[in-house]
Amino acid sequence: MAEEFLIEAFVRLKGRWRPQAEDALQEAFCRLWGRKYNLRSEREAEALLARTSRNISIDEARKRQRRPTVPLDERIRWGEEEVYSAQERETLFRQVEASIDRELSKTQRRILRRHEYEGVTLEKIAEEMGMQPAAVRMQISRARKALREKFRKEYENV
Structure with missing residues (x-):
């Protein structure tokens, strides 16, 4: 039964x-x-x-x-299909870097780069900077939000 x-x-x-x-x-x-x-x-x-x-x-x-999702097999696989040329990727990267430098505070820039580019954990960053892990998470969240809003405004007019 x-x-x-x-x-x-x-x-x-x-x-x-x-x-x-x-x-x-x-x-x-x-x-x-x-x-x-x-x-x-x-x-x-x-x-x-x-x-x-x-x-x-x-x-x-x-x-x-x-939260609708797309199955993985339907997503574009970067390794198989080039979405952007190398030159376009480089241009996009430079735009993001410039936005990071212009839009974010020194603390946000440092935290974002350490975490996203260097792969350092939030706990390690907090320890290095004498901050609480929650404060580091908040700084990353605010940095991402600022960048999202900046690019959203920029590309709304395109």
Whole structure:
């Protein structure tokens, strides 16, 4: 009976790739495990698992609607297809660098370059600069936002 139910619960998560369905089912089991001492029967557990699986499926569908994604196989692969020529990439890089120098504070520039270009962790940057990791994250967030807004304004007119 339990095996049949698992198959049915798995099928309820239709419209998903198998790994997503497996993740949702595992999440349902984890939630059920937290309530294991409150369950009185196998039937009650099965019903709760079915309801939880359904709710997780609905939650995931809502998330996908709010944040639509493109499957990886449909995205342009930089290594296979050149989107920009080397000269265009160099020009874009110079524009970004100039914007970083113009738009960001000295602290934001230093943090952004250490993290994005050199791959230094936020914790290490915080330690080096005598800051809290949360403050470093905030500086990166503000720097990215400033650059986004700058490029959005610049390219709105194009």
